[in-house]
Amino acid sequence: GAGVSQSPRYKVAKRGQDVALRCDPISGHVSLFWYQQALGQGPEFLTYFQNEAQLDKSGLPSDRFFAERPEGSVSTLKIQRTQQEDSAVYLCASSLGGATNEKLFFGSGTQLSVL
Amino acid sequence: AQKVTQAQTEISVVEKEDVTLDCVYETRDTTYYLFWYKQPPSGELVFLIRRNSFDEQNEISGRYSWNFQKSTSSFNFTITASQVVDSAVYFCALRGSGGGADGLTFGKGTHLIIQP
Numbered sequence: 277g278a279g280v281s282q283s284p285r286y287k288v289a290k291r292g293q294d295v296a297l298r299c300d301p302i303s304g305h306v307s308l309f310w311y312q313q314a315l316g317q318g319p320e321f322l323t324y325f326q327n328e329a330q331l332d333k334s335g336l337p338s339d340r341f342f343a344e345r346p347e348g349s350v351s352t353l354k355i356q357r358t359q360q361e362d363s364a365v366y367l368c369a370s371s372l373g374g375a376t377n378e379k380l381f382f383g384s385g386t387q388l389s390v391l
Numbered sequence: 392a393q394k395v396t397q398a399q400t401e402i403s404v405v406e407k408e409d410v411t412l413d414c415v416y417e418t419r420d421t422t423y424y425l426f427w428y429k430q431p432p433s434g435e436l437v438f439l440i441r442r443n444s445f446d447e448q449n450e451i452s453g454r455y456s457w458n459f460q461k462s463t464s465s466f467n468f469t470i471t472a473s474q475v476v477d478s479a480v481y482f483c484a485l486r487g488s489g490g491g492a493d494g495l496t497f498g499k500g501t502h503l504i505i506q507p
Contacts, residue, residue, distance in 0.1 A: 318482050321494025369436075380436070380438060383435060
């Protein structure tokens with residue numbers, strides 16, 4: 277596609293459920309990032325992939341959060357046993373090269389609400 | 392640790408006025424990169440500019456201009472002759488080079504409202 281695509285756009289989960297959020301980056305983009313954006317706040321870094329390699333997962337808030345990009349294109353962010361504090365917009369971004377200081381292209385995000 | 396401060400939570404101006412969004416940053420890295428992104432109501436952040444720490448030249452792009460001052464650790468953004476379409480949340484962000492996390496450090500954003 278022309279841009280970064282994320283699905284679903286909205287997700288409502290009951291506390292304790294597992295969720296999976298999908299990101300389709302721009303074709304050919306090497307780098308892929310996940311960010312978490314709480315209401316009224318700036319995005320916060322979660323994790324970074326260069327192709328299929330997860331080079332940085334320092335921002336993942338707990339071991340309930342897991343991300344993968346097995347073939348170096350589509351990525352999935354999984355949250356196990358969701359809790360209310362996980363409610364946020366999850367943004368995916370990609371960039372063309374392997375440097376982490378490049379211009380990012382963002383998707384529209386997945387808004388997760390945990391009840 | 393890196394930090395980006397956008398002290399203005401919300402700014403409201405009337406169309407055609409000039410408006411400046413402030414950004415102050417903190418980093419111990421000697422090489423770093425500063426960014427501005429725009430987030431319209433659709434939610435998708437849109438890249439506006441990237442500036443590296445060695446380039447203090449101010450930049451102008453149409454109605455947008457950026458003033459980078461290392462002496463005050465600021466990277467302010469000015470919109471001249473604002474338009475309703477400029478209404479959005481604007482984020483300043485920082486990427487260091489000292490081996491910290493690979494992602495950007497964002498400020499909390501400034502919600503800009505342009506009234507017709």
